[in-house]
Amino acid sequence: MKRFKTISTTFIVVIAVIFSCNVYYLISLYNSIRTDVERDVMTALADADIDDLMYRAGRAQALASNVQMQEDIEEYNAPRKAEASTYKDENGQLISVRTEADGTVIEERAMLSENSSYSNQMVDAMSRQFHAIMDKYIPYDMEVMDSVLYNQLSNRFIYPDFLCVEVVNSNDSVICGNPKFNGESGLDSFSFNINPDEGIYYKAYMTPLTRHILSQMFGIIITVFLLMVAFSLAFWYLFRTVSRLRTIEEMKDDFVSNMTHELKTPIAIAYSANDALLNYDITNDPDKKTKYLTIANKQLKRLGELVENILAMSMERRKTMKLRPEDIQLREFAEEIAAAQRMRGDKDITINVNIPENTTIEADRAHLANVLNNLIDNAIKYSRDSVEITVTGDSHDLSVRDNGIGIPSKSIPYLFNKFYRVPHGNRQDVRGYGIGLYYVKSILDKMGWDIEAKSTEGEGSVFTIKFSKDEQ
Numbered sequence: 001m002k003r004f005k006t007i008s009t010t011f012i013v014v015i016a017v018i019f020s021c022n023v024y025y026l027i028s029l030y031n032s033i034r035t036d037v038e039r040d041v042m043t044a045l046a047d048a049d050i051d052d053l054m055y056r057a058g059r060a061q062a063l064a065s066n067v068q069m070q071e072d073i074e075e076y077n078a079p080r081k082a083e084a085s086t087y088k089d090e091n092g093q094l095i096s097v098r099t100e101a102d103g104t105v106i107e108e109r110a111m112l113s114e115n116s117s118y119s120n121q122m123v124d125a126m127s128r129q130f131h132a133i134m135d136k137y138i139p140y141d142m143e144v145m146d147s148v149l150y151n152q153l154s155n156r157f158i159y160p161d162f163l164c165v166e167v168v169n170s171n172d173s174v175i176c177g178n179p180k181f182n183g184e185s186g187l188d189s190f191s192f193n194i195n196p197d198e199g200i201y202y203k204a205y206m207t208p209l210t211r212h213i214l215s216q217m218f219g220i221i222i223t224v225f226l227l228m229v230a231f232s233l234a235f236w237y238l239f240r241t242v243s244r245l246r247t248i249e250e251m252k253d254d255f256v257s258n259m260t261h262e263l264k265t266p267i268a269i270a271y272s273a274n275d276a277l278l279n280y281d282i283t284n285d286p287d288k289k290t291k292y293l294t295i296a297n298k299q300l301k302r303l304g305e306l307v308e309n310i311l312a313m314s315m316e317r318r319k320t321m322k323l324r325p326e327d328i329q330l331r332e333f334a335e336e337i338a339a340a341q342r343m344r345g346d347k348d349i350t351i352n353v354n355i356p357e358n359t360t361i362e363a364d365r366a367h368l369a370n371v372l373n374n375l376i377d378n379a380i381k382y383s384r385d386s387v388e389i390t391v392t393g394d395s396h397d398l399s400v401r402d403n404g405i406g407i408p409s410k411s412i413p414y415l416f417n418k419f420y421r422v423p424h425g426n427r428q429d430v431r432g433y434g435i436g437l438y439y440v441k442s443i444l445d446k447m448g449w450d451i452e453a454k455s456t457e458g459e460g461s462v463f464t465i466k467f468s469k470d471e472q
Contacts, residue, residue, distance in 0.1 A: 170199030
């Protein structure tokens, strides 16, 4: 038993560890995918910024063409020309040069980073140059930025339900707001620096990425979940099966022990009675002779009942038992069994039979007798120094009621299980082998009947045989 508990505990710990490892793996996978998705969003934001710059450059060119068509060109203060260029010098520096509309030349130098590709650094530098020139003259269009960013995200299979972009400074103060955004909470936000010199950012708000990430993990989550459920169910089934087998094994051991006692007792008594008949001169004492012969007869009859029950169980298990139904006068049948039980003499026994005359049922006489004997025998065994039993019945049911010690309510559901015995605390005088009520239930099932038990501890029990399951 101790080894079984140790193995069971080990398996439970292993399942817990496996489950914990799977949870840890899923969390790590979630974080990894989130990092990749956030990188995709930032890349989409950078590409959307380039698209927006191209759109704004087109607007600037159209504006410049429109200005040159005006007659009074001297009175217009818009920029006539601005230039920007970016290149790498022989020292590996990234040189950005821009010429403002007023002719001012600004040069910036930065060492190329080894952690990012050369092309990306060139694009970033050019983007900053364009923003430094264009933001002064061409206003932001948040509707356009929302549109190009959504297109870039769609190219990466990211489809947020809500998306808007604002322009903010390094203090998160809004420079150019978006009418779509009303300060909603619970949104994911991403910031992209478009003008480091002045600390200006694009700030994108979108539906949380959790649903998108979980949709990517859906197959893995379902697979892991199903595997864990299948593994847990398999372990539970094996554990339950092994536990039941162990319980049955313990019941069988108890059965063998009790059956040994049950068989030895009548054998010993019958042997003592016969020994007295053989070794003592009792020919002149017919009362003693009759007494000893009666004792031996009763014990041999008891042995016969035990063997009959065991054989009946074996036959029922192999489904080879055949019933021989016949018409039975229920009152006479019950009176005959009650009369035999009253003669036991081991305690004060009162058995009342309340069955109408001429009540007839169809059943196997031998097995029904065993059933009724079992019920009355249990009523006698599990009672005090005296017991009153009432057998009532009609064409629909047959009941055996007693005023014995009763049965705990928690034991009622298990009464008809094979080898099950109701625990009775410190009562050691009542011995059994746990197959009597199982035999009763099996026989009644084979007859197409049913039985139910009701009991109150300290007051008694009643077992009712339903002659048809439809009567319930």
